[in-house]
Amino acid sequence: MSYLQKEMTLTAKSRGFHLVTQEILGQLPELHDFSVGVAHIFIQHTSASLSLNENADPSVRDDMESYFNRAVPENAPYFTHIYEGADDMPAHIKAAMLGSSVTIPVTNGRFNLGIWQGIYLCEHRNHARGRRLVVTVQGR
Amino acid sequence: MSYLQKEMTLTAKSRGFHLVTQEILGQLPELHDFSVGVAHIFIQHTSASLSLNENADPSVRDDMESYFNRAVPENAPYFTHIYEGADDMPAHIKAAMLGSSVTIPVTNGRFNLGIWQGIYLCEHRNHARGRRLVVTVQGR
Amino acid sequence: MSYLQKEMTLTAKSRGFHLVTQEILGQLPELHDFSVGVAHIFIQHTSASLSLNENADPSVRDDMESYFNRAVPENAPYFTHIYEGADDMPAHIKAAMLGSSVTIPVTNGRFNLGIWQGIYLCEHRNHARGRRLVVTVQGR
Numbered sequence: 001m002s003y004l005q006k007e008m009t010l011t012a013k014s015r016g017f018h019l020v021t022q023e024i025l026g027q028l029p030e031l032h033d034f035s036v037g038v039a040h041i042f043i044q045h046t047s048a049s050l051s052l053n054e055n056a057d058p059s060v061r062d063d064m065e066s067y068f069n070r071a072v073p074e075n076a077p078y079f080t081h082i083y084e085g086a087d088d089m090p091a092h093i094k095a096a097m098l099g100s101s102v103t104i105p106v107t108n109g110r111f112n113l114g115i116w117q118g119i120y121l122c123e124h125r126n127h128a129r130g131r132r133l134v135v136t137v138q139g140r
Numbered sequence: 141m142s143y144l145q146k147e148m149t150l151t152a153k154s155r156g157f158h159l160v161t162q163e164i165l166g167q168l169p170e171l172h173d174f175s176v177g178v179a180h181i182f183i184q185h186t187s188a189s190l191s192l193n194e195n196a197d198p199s200v201r202d203d204m205e206s207y208f209n210r211a212v213p214e215n216a217p218y219f220t221h222i223y224e225g226a227d228d229m230p231a232h233i234k235a236a237m238l239g240s241s242v243t244i245p246v247t248n249g250r251f252n253l254g255i256w257q258g259i260y261l262c263e264h265r266n267h268a269r270g271r272r273l274v275v276t277v278q279g280r
Numbered sequence: 281m282s283y284l285q286k287e288m289t290l291t292a293k294s295r296g297f298h299l300v301t302q303e304i305l306g307q308l309p310e311l312h313d314f315s316v317g318v319a320h321i322f323i324q325h326t327s328a329s330l331s332l333n334e335n336a337d338p339s340v341r342d343d344m345e346s347y348f349n350r351a352v353p354e355n356a357p358y359f360t361h362i363y364e365g366a367d368d369m370p371a372h373i374k375a376a377m378l379g380s381s382v383t384i385p386v387t388n389g390r391f392n393l394g395i396w397q398g399i400y401l402c403e404h405r406n407h408a409r410g411r412r413l414v415v416t417v418q419g420r
Contacts, residue, residue: 003316003420005385036143038180038276040318042385044394046334052240053232054186059221060232066218067233071211071351078346081339092333092340093347100332100397101383103241105145105182105274112274114184117240134385134392136318138278138418140143176283178320178416192380193372194326199361200372206358207373211351243381245285245322245414252414254324257380278418280283 004030004137009130013123015087017053017061021111021118028135032109037139039111042101044132047091047125049098055118064122068094091124098122106139144170144277149270153263155227157193157201161258165251168275172249177279179251182241184272187231187265189238195258204262208234231264238262246279284310284417289410293403295367297333297341301398305391308415312389317419319391322381324412327371327405329378335398344402348374371404378402386419 008027010020024041025031031039043050054060072093074086081089102119105112121131148167150160164181165171171179183190194200212233214226221229242259245252261271288307290300304321305311311319323330334340352373354366361369382399385392401411 005316005387036145036276038278040383040385042383042392044392044397046332046394046396051236052186053236057221060229063219063221063229064233064236067212067216070218072347076347078350079343081337081343089340089343093344096331096333096344096400097237097377099239099379103180103182103243103383105180105276107145107274112182112184114186114272116186117184120236132394134387136316136385138318176285176416178418191376192326193376197361200369203359203361203369204373204376207352207356210358237377239379243320243322243383245320245416247285247414252322252324254326254412256326257324260376 002140006135008133008135010121010133012128012130013121015123015126017064018121018123019055019118020121021055024119031106031137034106034137034139035108037106037137039104039106040101040136042134044134046095048128048131049095049100049122050102051098051120051122052102052117053120054116056116087126094124106137146275148273148275150261150273152268152270153261155263155266157204158261158263159195159258160261161195164259171246171277174246174277174279175248177246177277179244179246180241180276182274184274186235187228188268188271189235189240189262190242191238191260191262192242192257193260194256196256227266234264246277282420286415288413288415290401290413292408292410293401295403295406297344298401298403299335299398300401301335304399311386311417314386314417314419315388317386317417319384319386320381320416322414324414326375328408328411329375329380329402330382331378331400331402332382332397333400334396336396367406374404386417
């Protein structure tokens with residue numbers, strides 16, 4: 001049994017929901033060495049999040065962005081944390097709703113996802129740099 | 141120390157929130173072999189989710205369904221992913237909000253839940269088949 | 281490799297979002313013994329939740345409370361689970377949205393958080409006692 005832990009940086013993304021399964025797997029060739037276990041993928045930020053959702057149709061990612069922009073409005077009159085821009089406080093709230101990590105079963109050297117599942121980077125800021133991840137695989 | 145990984149299918153459920161703790165435990169007798177660890181319960185779908193919540197009063201599950209149906213409306217005029225039915229895009233959004241997995245501490249051969257906690261299958265589609273889970277228990 | 285599992289109780293908190301990173305670390309000196317792994321922090325309740333978010337400016341926590349109180353209203357006319365008070369059913373819904381646990385990478389004896397990340401206890405009830413956590417660290 002063993003532990004693999006790697007830090008990696010995703011390329012900078014525009015605001016919105018992005019499918020990043022292949023970008024992560026490309027930096028994780030060691031996954032093939034695990035026959036069983038779990039992978040924990042963690043984002044070290046509070047204004048972007050990770051989620052699992054539909055991997056085929058880009059319109060799902062577009063509608064996610066549309067929905068969360070309406071559910072968490074910018075410039076709400078009761079916001080007090082406003083000095084970093086109109087997108088900042090909504091970004092923190094969206095990050096809380098969507099979560100800072102995903103945990104995925106590992107089976108026979110690969111992520112054991114459903115056929116329609118992919119990993120989303122949810123970028124909530126208008127102008128973000130590449131986001132740092134910490135990936136920990138536990139298994140044997 | 142060891143890893144246990146099992147795939148299981150829950151019986152098909154109606155749209156809504158369902159308590160499935162016993163249905164999962166009934167397919168996981170090996171849990172008794174672990175004195176300490178964690179159990180990761182993962183759903184391989186993007187239109188249903190897993191959550192932990194109140195295990196006693198069915199009215200909580202009813203109110204959850206009522207709430208999320210209002211928070212994530214069907215037929216929102218800005219949705220573009222609409223060809224799989226009015227319940228489809230809301231199902232993806234609810235799945236993102238509620239999450240694809242729960243992780244539960246394992247202690248002395250059982251889930252170490254609070255006395256009021258149970259596992260919910262949150263079924264967001266009108267007509268779904270049984271949902272596939274991958275359960276991974278790590279511990280000793 | 282080893283497993284550490286501890287139950288701990290946080291001091292009672294007022295309704296709102298609270299930074300509890302140091303309160304948890306103060307009860308977890310054994311974390312220093314792990315060079316690599318993950319920490320799973322689990323709350324045994326259905327009306328409070330755990331989340332990771334901004335650790336510096338208290339206005340973020342205030343705005344979180346303001347936002348979620350508006351997103352999940354008290355006394356919604358369709359609620360049926362109402363006999364435990366106006367704050368009860370909203371507390372269950374907020375707990376479902378925010379989640380019952382956080383999982384954090386462990387590196388060189390410490391939580392490998394981003395520099396702006398901290399652990400939030402999200403207290404959704406008006407009058408709660410101290411909340412019980414189960415912390416499981418897996419690693420070597």
